[in-house]
Amino acid sequence: MGDFVRLIKFSNISVSQLWALTIAARKMPKGFYQPNPISFVKSYEAELFILGKDVEKFSSNLPQSNEAAQQLLKNFVSESHKSYESAKVSLNDLNSLSFSSLSNETLYKVYSIIVSQSSEVARLFFLSKILEATAKDQHSIVQKFISEKSIQFDDIMPTSLSLFKDELFEEIGKRIYKKKQEAALMSPEEFHSALYGGVFDEEELAERKSNYIVVYDLEKDAPHIYSGEKARAMEASLLRRV
Secondary structure, eight states, X not given: OTTEEEEEEEESOOHHHHHHHHHHHHOOOTTSOXXXXXXXXXXXXXXXXXXXXXXXXXTTTSOSSHHHHHHHHHHHHHHHHHHHHHHHXXXXXXXXXXGGXXXXXXXXXXXXXXXXXXXXXXXXXXXXXXXXXXXXXXXXXXXXXXXXXXXXXXXXXXXXXXXXXXHHHHHHHHHTTOOHHHHTTOOXXXXXXXXXXOOOOHHHHHHTTTXXXXXXXXXXTEEEEEEHHHHHHHHHHHHHHO
């Protein structure tokens, strides 16, 4: 995949986690080109990419002034530091939370907050990774600001992913008559439908056990998932276009 730049590889990641990371890789700070993240998942091995042409465009909109560009990066790292510290607090709160005591509505609200927080934390990781591939000088500046905030870079992604507790998927699965492993394959939209009495495509969920692709839908301004044969067709289409 020479026309794709891999940002990270995972094992045994849930759809919810990948959903949050896809948003994170798309929602870069104001001033940067917004890349198009694509995640390929096969047999529970996931790889998140952006298009090579997106890497080339990434820093094209930054302020011409070096001082202004540095200030933009510094502000973003400061905002990310707040998200990172907030996520640490949330981890402690989640450890003491009884998911079984929550109503369906409250459970979904907690889940939605986790998706949002996970995404906010991961944005800094992806900014650094993309800059590492496209603008070494800006990457060094971001790393300097990260160090000044006493953020451990290698802890950013584990913190983002650890917000999704196994107990959360177990509880949601119990309420919608699914095993934890099946709940981990469901998207936020499917969770919402199931918890609020709606329906979703059971056949597509079954196909997702072998392979799926998460792309960022520009019209919906949200991730979209393709499973099974649809995923294979989407992969072929992507490879033809790059």
